[in-house]
Amino acid sequence: MxxxxxxxxxxxxxxxxxxxxxxxxxxxxxxxxxxxxxxxxxxxxxxxxxxxxxxxxxxxxxxxxxxxxxxxxxxxxxxxxxxxxxxxxxxxxxxxxxxxxxxxxxxxxxxxxxxxxxxxxxxxxxxxxxxxxxxxxxxxxxxxxxxxxxxxxxxxxxxxxxxxxxxxxxxxxxQPFAIAIRSLQREAIRLDPQWNNGRYSDESYPEAGMSIARKLGVITYRSAMEWVGRFARIRLDSDQREEDPFGAEFQVESYLAGHARRFVRNFDPNSYLYLSRASDWFxxxxxxxxxxxxxxxxxxxxxxxxxxxxxxxxxxxxxxxxxxxxxxxxxxxxxxxxxxxxxxxxxxxxxxxxxxxxxxxxxxxx
Amino acid sequence: MxxxxxxxxxxxxxxxxxxxxxxxxxxxxxxxxxxxxxxxxxxxxxxxxxxxxxxxxxxxxxxxxxxxxxxxxxxxxxxxxxxxxxxxxxxxxxxxxxxxxxxxxxxxxxxxxxxxxxxxxxxxxxxxxxxxxxxxxxxxxxxxxxxxxxxxxxxxxxxxxxxxxxxxxxxxxxQPFAIAIRSLQREAIRLDPQWNNGRYSDESYPEAGMSIARKLGVITYRSAMEWVGRFARIRLDSDQREEDPFGAEFQVESYLAGHARRFVRNFDPNSYLYLSRASDWFxxxxxxxxxxxxxxxxxxxxxxxxxxxxxxxxxxxxxxxxxxxxxxxxxxxxxxxxxxxxxxxxxxxxxxxxxxxxxxxxxxxx
The missing domain is CATH 3.40.50.1820 (Alpha/Beta hydrolase fold, catalytic domain)
Structure with missing residues (x-):
């Protein structure tokens, strides 16, 4: 290619x-x-x-x-x-x-x-x-x-x-609703100890914060109506469920996890913060x-x-x-x-x- | 009293x-x-x-x-x-x-x-x-x-x-939208290292996770329309702003922070997880x-x-x-x-x- x-x-x-x-x-x-x-x-x-x-x-x-x-x-x-x-x-x-x-x-x-x-x-x-x-x-x-x-x-x-x-x-x-969402996405990244005031590395990377930010993004990018038709209350097969207490159990949770997985390491967290804030300022x-x-x-x-x-x-x-x-x-x-x-x-x-x-x-x- | x-x-x-x-x-x-x-x-x-x-x-x-x-x-x-x-x-x-x-x-x-x-x-x-x-x-x-x-x-x-x-x-x-929101609130708590699989203490307490969970709650409990009239794009006074890079700058961010502050130590994180999941199951x-x-x-x-x-x-x-x-x-x-x-x-x-x-x-x- x-x-x-x-x-x-x-x-x-x-x-x-x-x-x-x-x-x-x-x-x-x-x-x-x-x-x-x-x-x-x-x-x-x-x-x-x-x-x-x-x-x-x-x-x-x-x-x-x-x-x-x-x-x-x-x-x-x-x-x-x-x-x-x-x-x-x-x-x-x-x-x-x-x-x-x-x-x-x-x-x-x-x-x-x-x-x-x-x-x-x-x-x-x-x-x-x-x-x-x-x-x-x-x-x-x-x-x-x-x-x-x-x-x-x-x-x-x-x-x-x-x-x-x-x-x-x-x-x-x-508008304030969009500012609130983006501010919370930035906070999730900033509160991740591995963000480390922007000095992360591939080995110590704010995966948790980026995952929350992306999932919140996807939730607000789609619509509740679409998801009723698409996911309803369908459960994951038992072999797909997470072992963790409170781990994913519904398809919609797995869908969000897939989005986060594909994004977290493919977008620079600091760049995300800068662009997100620029949107709020506009x-x-x-x-x-x-x-x-x-x-x-x-x-x-x-x-x-x-x-x-x-x-x-x-x-x-x-x-x-x-x-x-x-x-x-x-x-x-x-x-x-x-x-x-x-x-x-x-x-x-x-x-x-x-x-x-x-x-x-x-x-x-x- | x-x-x-x-x-x-x-x-x-x-x-x-x-x-x-x-x-x-x-x-x-x-x-x-x-x-x-x-x-x-x-x-x-x-x-x-x-x-x-x-x-x-x-x-x-x-x-x-x-x-x-x-x-x-x-x-x-x-x-x-x-x-x-x-x-x-x-x-x-x-x-x-x-x-x-x-x-x-x-x-x-x-x-x-x-x-x-x-x-x-x-x-x-x-x-x-x-x-x-x-x-x-x-x-x-x-x-x-x-x-x-x-x-x-x-x-x-x-x-x-x-x-x-x-x-x-x-x-x-x-419904899946509500499940997605609550799942993300739980994830924010669970990803906080101080949650420690539920074994936190007053000294080591998942404040960050609880704060994100509460703010996301408040965002979904209110309406975008209300906030346009209430907060618009009003900035905080310079003495109220956070020193942190990417810290709060708009009134709506300060409003969310106030809600989080009042909640974080006043609700038990594990109880929150149990009740939140019970709602998803219903x-x-x-x-x-x-x-x-x-x-x-x-x-x-x-x-x-x-x-x-x-x-x-x-x-x-x-x-x-x-x-x-x-x-x-x-x-x-x-x-x-x-x-x-x-x-x-x-x-x-x-x-x-x-x-x-x-x-x-x-x-x-x-």
């Missing part, structure tokens, strides 16, 4: 919103399709907290990506037409510079010496990449979940730099003088598609409506789609037929 | 549903009002997971109880008319025998040697108390949250022993041959009031409807009340005017 990942060297120093700067930092990204001679077919994707830039298979890396069925030649986001770029968020651990990267000043990993990270920084890093690729204006900017907030940070800081926007299951500002209302509505009205978009899911408890439909209203207030032609997918916040990853149809329909009009 | 708490010695041995038995066990309870000569005005209350039997102040203990505004002379549950009994659930740590009690066989605390606990056991212990008080038939049985499940366990095991029932924000069986559908509906139809009630809250994510309104339908199927005259209280699952503790009105209206008809 080849590696489709490319690295863009950010301007050095790269100044951060809350102070400090990164030296010799870089952004990992992948691309699909061809940039048109007029450079007017670029579609940039910002991801949720944990995915890499590998949204779909491509010639260099045929392994399936996290949005494999959405993206590719002839698919909903048709790479025969669009030049698609997906970035690994600044501060993540999937190739871009983050807390697990080497600090050139010390030769050691940054760990907690990484500067305060905001989604505005992540947006600005991607803007530098887009500039570097010689793209003056994005044809479309797409973001889902945390990536949707990063996209709003991009639009708020660089009005006029994007023609069309697709906003999926995200928030114009973090408030597009900081731009302009009139809160969220005024900030969204400044984005100078031509068209927007805003998609939300009724069963999403983490990024509720009311927040998607607020984004749609705000963008419309700026003169954009906005399509608002409320899907009744049962899968909650994660529906954009799994209910591809519904999301794909809405996205393809929107892109066909551009 | 006096102590209103009384202790009822359970029959010894007291056999448990899943095996084992308790020796010399007892149940703590409090009462308000006077039992009528015909012994036909008794109203029994089962509590949620954490409250004690001190539902309201009384002559012996004038300190406010957990349902102070609901219960008393002239209040919604009028103790001039009703003889009210509130029990501390078997397995809890507020006076009734539980994992923190001394095991007479060893002279040491039971800890994890306490037998498997079910809500059926808790119901049967209360039934023994009611028998012991010489009450042949309860005028009314009221339960909220976990106590609502305990009440259904009472009705399912002792059909005909209750005339009227008030069911509040509970479940006929644990399924009234085990009684009778036709699942939940058939089991509820066997309860032989005359009247029932079923109250739920639209913003409750832990015990959703659909489950209250299921209880109402099931009891109606058994011939009871059932009133179903869906309240739009913004406070989520905890509304029965704080939205006293709405809950009180519904309860008083129902009781007036009996």
């Amino acid at each position: 080849g590696d489709a990942r490319r690295y863009f060297a950010l301007p050095s120093p790269f100044a951060m919103k809350r102070g400090g700067a990164l030296e010799q930092a870089s952004l990992a990204y992948e691309t699909w399709g061809e940039l048109s001679p007029a450079r007017d077919n670029a579609l940039l994707i910002f991801t949720g907290l944990s995915p890499s830039a590998h949204a779909a298979s491509n010639a260099e890396d045929p392994s399936p990506g996290w949005w494999e069925d959405m993206l590719g030649p002839g698919k909903y986001i048709d790479t025969n037409r669009w030049y698609v770029i997906c970035v690994n968020t600044l501060g993540s651990c999937k190739g871009s510079t983050g807390a697990a990267s080497t600090n050139p000043a010390s030769g050691e990993p940054y760990r907690l010496d990484f500067p305060d990270l905001t989604l505005e920084d992540a947006a600005n890093a991607a803007k530098a990449l887009i500039d570097g690729l010689g793209i003056e204006r994005l044809a479309c900017l797409l973001g889902n979940s945390m990536g949707g907030m990063t996209a709003l940070a991009y639009l708020a800081q660089h009005p006029g730099s994007v023609r069309a926007h697709i906003s999926i299951s995200t928030a114009p500002q973090a 408030d597009v209302g900081e731009y302009g003088q009139g809160g969220v509505a005024a900030a969204l009205a400044r984005t100078a978009l031509e068209q927007a598609l805003v998609i939300g899911v009724e069963t999403d408890i983490l990024f509720p439909l009311s927040q998607q409506q607020e984004i749609a209203d705000g963008l419309r207030g700026g003169g954009a032609q906005v399509e608002f789609v409320a899907l009744d997918s049962p899968q909650g916040h994660d529906a954009f990853l799994v209910d591809i037929p519904r999301f794909g149809a809405a996205i393809a329909h929107f892109l066909a009009r551009l | 006096g102590d209103a708490r009384r202790y009822f010695a359970l029959p010894s041995p007291f056999a448990m549903k899943r095996g084992g038995a308790l020796e010399q066990a007892s149940l703590a309870y409090e009462t308000w009002g006077e039992l009528s000569p015909a012994r036909d005005n008794a109203l029994l209350i089962f509590t949620g997971l954490s409250p004690s039997a001190h539902a309201a102040s009384n002559a012996e203990d004038p300190s406010p109880g957990w349902w102070e505004d609901m219960l008393g002379p002239g209040k919604y549950i009028d103790t001039n008319r009703w003889y009210v009994i509130c029990v501390n659930t078997l397995g809890s740590c507020k006076g009734s025998t539980g994992a923190a009690s001394t095991n007479p066989a060893s002279g040491e605390p039971y800890r994890l040697d306490f037998p498997d606990l079910t809500l059926e056991d808790a119901a049967n212990a209360a039934k023994a108390l009611i028998d012991g008080l010489g009450i042949e038939r309860l005028a009314c049985l009221l339960g909220n949250s976990m106590g609502g499940m305990t009440a259904l366990a009472y009705l399912a095991q002792h059909p005909g022993s209750v005339r009227a029932h008030i069911s509040i924000s509970t479940a006929p069986q644990a 399924d009234v559908g085990e009684y009778g041959q036709g699942g939940v509906a058939a089991a509820l139809a066997r309860t032989a009630l005359e009247q029932a009031l079923v109250i739920g809250v639209e913003t409750d994510i832990l015990f959703p309104l659909s489950q209250q409807q299921e209880i109402a339908d099931g009891l109606r199927g058994g011939g009871a005259q059932v009133e179903f009340v869906a309240l739009d209280s913004p406070q989520g699952h905890d509304a029965f503790l704080v939205d006293i005017p709405r809950f009180g009105a519904a309860i008083a209206h129902f009781l007036a008809r009996l």
Whole structure:
């Protein structure tokens, strides 16, 4: 298997919103399709907290990506037409510079010496990449979940730099329920003695804290309704049960354990903390003088598609409506789609037929 | 301040549903009002997971109880008319025998040697108390949250022993979302090294695990909608912020921390594990041959009031409807009340005017 990942060297120093700067930092990204001679077919994707830039298979890396069925030649986001770029968020651990990267000043990993990270920084890093690729204006900017907030940070800081926007299951500002969930996820990691103020190693690693954080994530990413149909009260077979007192006994517990197992060692705990906190800090209302509505009205978009899911408890439909209203207030032609997918916040990853149809329909009009 | 708490010695041995038995066990309870000569005005209350039997102040203990505004002379549950009994659930740590009690066989605390606990056991212990008080038939049985499940366990095991029932924000069986939340709360405690397989002490106590468990509880007991209005994105004053990296910064985080602080040392961790697992195990559908509906139809009630809250994510309104339908199927005259209280699952503790009105209206008809 080849590696489709490319690295863009950010301007050095790269100044951060809350102070400090990164030296010799870089952004990992992948691309699909061809940039048109007029450079007017670029579609940039910002991801949720944990995915890499590998949204779909491509010639260099045929392994399936996290949005494999959405993206590719002839698919909903048709790479025969669009030049698609997906970035690994600044501060993540999937190739871009983050807390697990080497600090050139010390030769050691940054760990907690990484500067305060905001989604505005992540947006600005991607803007530098887009500039570097010689793209003056994005044809479309797409973001889902945390990536949707990063996209709003991009639009708020660089009005006029994007023609069309697709906003999926995200928030114009973090609400207290989401802050509470994320704060508790961070606390679970921080309270794990093996986190050790960020100085863990492969041998002494905060598995327990990361496991709790991930399970809580999965609980809030799905929906109670989906689980009634999927797990009901089905017990594990006796040979699958844990010996521990109070160990797993129901299928839903085993499902959560599987998610945690696949995540715990595949995401850097400090990077998780930085990205999680950046989500709490995000408030597009900081731009302009009139809160969220005024900030969204400044984005100078031509068209927007805003998609939300009724069963999403983490990024509720009311927040998607607020984004749609705000963008419309700026003169954009906005399509608002409320899907009744049962899968909650994660529906954009799994209910591809519904999301794909809405996205393809929107892109066909551009 | 006096102590209103009384202790009822359970029959010894007291056999448990899943095996084992308790020796010399007892149940703590409090009462308000006077039992009528015909012994036909008794109203029994089962509590949620954490409250004690001190539902309201009384002559012996004038300190406010957990349902102070609901219960008393002239209040919604009028103790001039009703003889009210509130029990501390078997397995809890507020006076009734539980994992923190001394095991007479060893002279040491039971800890994890306490037998498997079910809500059926808790119901049967209360039934023994009611028998012991010489009450042949309860005028009314009221339960909220976990106590609502305990009440259904009472009705399912002792059909005909209750005339009227008030069911509040509970479940006929644990659903996978609630199981997932409770499983994660238990995991947070079990992963705390100071839990030490149940052998903690005051000096080495699983504070971190209990704190995470309580915060996750509070998050699911309230509603996102309430918190938008209550906390929005209000920051803590700089002198209230934690020095730790990633420490609390928003008011909602400080609110959760306050709840955790008040709980962590006031509830025994092992008792928490036992009661939490008992809730997961509960399924009234085990009684009778036709699942939940058939089991509820066997309860032989005359009247029932079923109250739920639209913003409750832990015990959703659909489950209250299921209880109402099931009891109606058994011939009871059932009133179903869906309240739009913004406070989520905890509304029965704080939205006293709405809950009180519904309860008083129902009781007036009996």
